[in-house]
Amino acid sequence: MASIELQSVSKTYNQGQYSVRDVNLSIPDGEFVIFLGPSGCGKSTTLRMIAGLESISEGTLLIDGKNMNNVAPRDRNIAVVFQSYALYPHMTVAENMAFGLKMRGTDKAIIEKKIAESAALLGLDKLLNRKPAMLSGGQRQRVALGRAIVREPQAFLLDEPLSNLDAQLRAEMRRELIKLHQRLGKTMIYVTHDQVEAMTMADRICIMRDGHLIQTGAPLEVYENPANTFVAKFLSSPPINLLACRVIKGENGLWLQLEGGPALRIAETAQADYAHLAGQATVLGIRPEDFHAQQQQPDWQPVTLDVTSVESLGAENIVSGTLDTLPIIVRLDQHTRPRVGDTMTVFMDPTPLHLFDPVSGDVVPRRSRRSPNA
Numbered sequence: 001m002a003s004i005e006l007q008s009v010s011k012t013y014n015q016g017q018y019s020v021r022d023v024n025l026s027i028p029d030g031e032f033v034i035f036l037g038p039s040g041c042g043k044s045t046t047l048r049m050i051a052g053l054e055s056i057s058e059g060t061l062l063i064d065g066k067n068m069n070n071v072a073p074r075d076r077n078i079a080v081v082f083q084s085y086a087l088y089p090h091m092t093v094a095e096n097m098a099f100g101l102k103m104r105g106t107d108k109a110i111i112e113k114k115i116a117e118s119a120a121l122l123g124l125d126k127l128l129n130r131k132p133a134m135l136s137g138g139q140r141q142r143v144a145l146g147r148a149i150v151r152e153p154q155a156f157l158l159d160e161p162l163s164n165l166d167a168q169l170r171a172e173m174r175r176e177l178i179k180l181h182q183r184l185g186k187t188m189i190y191v192t193h194d195q196v197e198a199m200t201m202a203d204r205i206c207i208m209r210d211g212h213l214i215q216t217g218a219p220l221e222v223y224e225n226p227a228n229t230f231v232a233k234f235l236s237s238p239p240i241n242l243l244a245c246r247v248i249k250g251e252n253g254l255w256l257q258l259e260g261g262p263a264l265r266i267a268e269t270a271q272a273d274y275a276h277l278a279g280q281a282t283v284l285g286i287r288p289e290d291f292h293a294q295q296q297q298p299d300w301q302p303v304t305l306d307v308t309s310v311e312s313l314g315a316e317n318i319v320s321g322t323l324d325t326l327p328i329i330v331r332l333d334q335h336t337r338p339r340v341g342d343t344m345t346v347f348m349d350p351t352p353l354h355l356f357d358p359v360s361g362d363v364v365p366r367r368s369r370r371s372p373n374a
């Protein structure tokens with residue numbers, strides 16, 4: 001059992017600058033949580049405070065309800081796996097995995113049993129006598145995980161454990177880690193700046209920026225309800241289009257008059273939600289995948305795009321262009337592959353639009369809905 005709770009946790013180093021500031025987070029036992037954010041936002045520092053490798057400057061860390069602020073790392077019963085997993089080069093896989101248990105004086109028969117179990121779990125059974133130099137990156141990564149698993153910790157903290165691997169191996173290990181979490185049922189906190197890892201692996205993601213926890217929620221919940229432009233941009237690749245505009249009253253209700261671009265009608269279903277914005281400046285957020293080559297719904301709105309670049313990824317085409325004078329990115333299916341210089345019509349689905357405050361960047365709540373928790 002390991003529920004983990006951070007209460008107003010902050011970290012300052014010598015100069016008094018905050019690396020992590022006032023983080024509040026409650027992780028129930030068994031949850032798979034991902035800390036996501038750009039380089040330097042405080043992900044590793046937060047993880048290291050939970051592990052006890054870094055002192056907590058302000059606030060309280062509770063594990064299973066007990067204050068852990070001054071408990072030594074070895075007494076927290078938490079395993080940490082880092083990006084550089086530092087296996088002992090002169091030891092075999094089995095010896096690497098056994099090392100921690102041996103140091104604790106665990107019985108030899110028990111060590112062997114645990115190694116056999118976790119090697120089977122991780123598909124390492126045929127590699128136990130190899131030295132790390134004779135393993136691939138992914139296999140080494142699994143040994144590092146195995147070394148953590150044999151300790152039977154109450155929680156796992158993983159700091160960018162897959163960032164040394166190639167794309168294919170990463171995808172494979174992502175699936176392995178999801179299965180591993182399901183089988184072990186242990187609390188896992190996983191740090192990454194890769195939004196694909198966050199979207200596919202986490203029960204819940206925690207988005208950090210400049211030491212602050214900006215938004216937490218299930219991946220799709222956050223994707224569909226970003227609290228501000230930072231979260232909206234961070235969670236999509238290619239990034240969401242952010243277009244300055246004004247809400248105006250026009251034919252059949254409210255429209256968004258884009259600055260330097262056309263006017264787009266707000267979806268019928270959202271008209272009432274945004275009635276309070278009439279006349280105001282706002283920022284429209286619309287994702288590249290919400291543009292389509294064909295009109296499939298009557299309310300999808302045609303816009304004319306002058307194509308300036310095309311990236312063909314096989315299954316899809318990422319097309320950059322201008323909408324009047326506005327730069328915009330759209331994502332089209334593999335069958336729609338324009339050429340640079342083409343002028344084409346694409347259809348915008350107005351339903352998933354997001355409106356943000358032009359000054360703060362915070363989402364403008366829809367009147368009829370609950371605002372996302374910040």
Ligand SMILES: Nc1ncnc2c1ncn2[C@@H]1O[C@H](COP(=O)(O)OP(=O)(O)OP(=O)(O)O)[C@@H](O)[C@H]1O
Pocket residue numbers: 013014019037038039040041042043044045046193
């Ligand atoms: N020992 C230290 N002394 C002073 N400042 C530090 C120390 N360790 C980290 N920092 C600062 O704290 C901030 C957060 O660092 P942290 O390592 O937690 O970032 P991160 O989100 O893990 O980034 P990355 O994705 O690059 O690993 C950074 O501004 C960093 O420079």
Ligand SMILES: [Mg+2]
Pocket residue numbers: 043044045
């Ligand atoms: Mg880090």
